[in-house]
Amino acid sequence: MLKFKCTFRNNGVSEGTFLRWWAKSGSLKNRLTRIKKMDETLPPLFTFGVIADIQYADIEDGFNYHHTRKRYYRNSLRLLRRANEKWKGEAVKPSFIIQLGDVIDGYNKKYNASETALKTVVNELDKSAIEVHHVWGNHEFYNFSRDELMISALNSRTTNDTTSTMSEDTTALEDTVESGNVSDTEESYAYHFSPAPHFRVAVLDAYDLSLIGRKEPSVRYYEALEIIQAHNNNDDLNHPPVFDGTERRFVKFNGGFSKCQLDWLDRLLTLSDEKLEKVVVVSHLPVHPYSTDPICLAWNYERVLSILHSHKCVVCFMAGHDHDGGYYRDASGVHHLTFEGVIETPPESDAFGTVYVYEDRMALRGNGRVADRVLLYP
Numbered sequence: 001m002l003k004f005k006c007t008f009r010n011n012g013v014s015e016g017t018f019l020r021w022w023a024k025s026g027s028l029k030n031r032l033t034r035i036k037k038m039d040e041t042l043p044p045l046f047t048f049g050v051i052a053d054i055q056y057a058d059i060e061d062g063f064n065y066h067h068t069r070k071r072y073y074r075n076s077l078r079l080l081r082r083a084n085e086k087w088k089g090e091a092v093k094p095s096f097i098i099q100l101g102d103v104i105d106g107y108n109k110k111y112n113a114s115e116t117a118l119k120t121v122v123n124e125l126d127k128s129a130i131e132v133h134h135v136w137g138n139h140e141f142y143n144f145s146r147d148e149l150m151i152s153a154l155n156s157r158t159t160n161d162t163t164s165t166m167s168e169d170t171t172a173l174e175d176t177v178e179s180g181n182v183s184d185t186e187e188s189y190a191y192h193f194s195p196a197p198h199f200r201v202a203v204l205d206a207y208d209l210s211l212i213g214r215k216e217p218s219v220r221y222y223e224a225l226e227i228i229q230a231h232n233n234n235d236d237l238n239h240p241p242v243f244d245g246t247e248r249r250f251v252k253f254n255g256g257f258s259k260c261q262l263d264w265l266d267r268l269l270t271l272s273d274e275k276l277e278k279v280v281v282v283s284h285l286p287v288h289p290y291s292t293d294p295i296c297l298a299w300n301y302e303r304v305l306s307i308l309h310s311h312k313c314v315v316c317f318m319a320g321h322d323h324d325g326g327y328y329r330d331a332s333g334v335h336h337l338t339f340e341g342v343i344e345t346p347p348e349s350d351a352f353g354t355v356y357v358y359e360d361r362m363a364l365r366g367n368g369r370v371a372d373r374v375l376l377y378p
């Protein structure tokens with residue numbers, strides 16, 4: 001995702017003041033979590049792999065929209081292979097891999113290569129024989145419709161036995177909405193699974209409310225249109241409405257979470273609280289303004305944050321989308337990790353991580369651009 005490097009929340013705080021505050025809070029905590037040594041003598045309860053924004057395409061290297069970052073379209077497959085080989089060879093084999101979205105690039109659509117490119121990355125991932133949980137990002141919708149994704153290899157909600165859909169939980173996932181003469185049933189791609197006793201992962205659908213993840217005449221498409229038009233009156237809705245701050249997130253390549261999905265998340269986290277579980281929540285779009293360039297935030301990130309903060313079980317929120325990555329531990333102790341994107345990682349480097357889960361913490365072992373971090377539970 002393209003960003004200007006120095007963007008700050010548009011909250012009346014000067015850049016200098018913000019930088020001083022930043023040095024004292026977020027980035028200092030960043031450095032502390034980075035420098036703490038990981039105790040590798042203890043066996044973890046389980047481990048899992050994480051990778052983001054592979055954006056594979058069988059095309060020459062290119063650039064992002066503003067020509068400020070190189071994109072290595074073919075090399076991204078090589079880096080995925082390297083990650084996979086590392087995971088396959090780990091002493092404690094990862095229980096699963098989280099692929100944080102944008103697994104193939106939108107250019108594939110232009111060259112009629114979406115299916116071929118998807119087969120290529122899925123074949124590569126299959127070689128590890130490790131269960132993969134796929135998150136959907138904007139590039140998934142540049143290549144495929146929601147209906148196509150639902151029956152594709154990228155629907156890990158149905159391909160993995162361990163998952164529970166929203167409809168298997170306390171209330172139905174299918175949110176039947178009647179509004180005027182528009183009536184439809186809109187399914188979200190959100191689910192959860194428990195990789196080990198007392199641990200849970202919730203996979204969210206950040207394009208549930210969006211102009212790319214929904215089609216006319218669906219209720220959620222019109223709801224998304226109303227939201228974006230209230231904030232952005234550019235002819236090209238991919239062009240941010242302002243130059244600075246969190247308002248920049250109101251662009252077409254982002255999206256948000258429907259009320260139905262957020263209510264489900266709230267109920268799920270209530271159950272996890274009762275069971276004394278630790279929960280990792282994942283989505284393509286980040287939800288904390290200090291963990292990402294704000295242009296990459298989910299439209300209704302504040303609502304997600306308030307839900308996360310109302311439950312003791314939440315340990316960590318993992319996202320992709322911002323290829324530069326980011327990290328912030330918020331006031332409730334929730335770790336917000338935005339993973340560096342494979343697509344903008346040079347051939348000599350890497351961008352993936354393995355998370356070692358312990359009773360009292362998680363330890364992220366990063367590779368290449370992804371830093372090591374110790375993530376103590378809140």
Ligand SMILES: Nc1ncnc2c1ncn2[C@@H]1O[C@H](COP(=O)(O)OP(=O)(O)O)[C@@H](O)[C@H]1O
Nearest residue numbers: 001002064065102138139236238239240253321
């Ligand atoms: N400032 C902008 N103005 C207009 N279109 C933009 C702008 N920034 C990005 N886009 C378009 O939005 C889409 C997503 O942008 P991109 O930076 O490629 O995102 P990603 O990191 O997800 O690949 C692309 O189609 C791109 O051309």
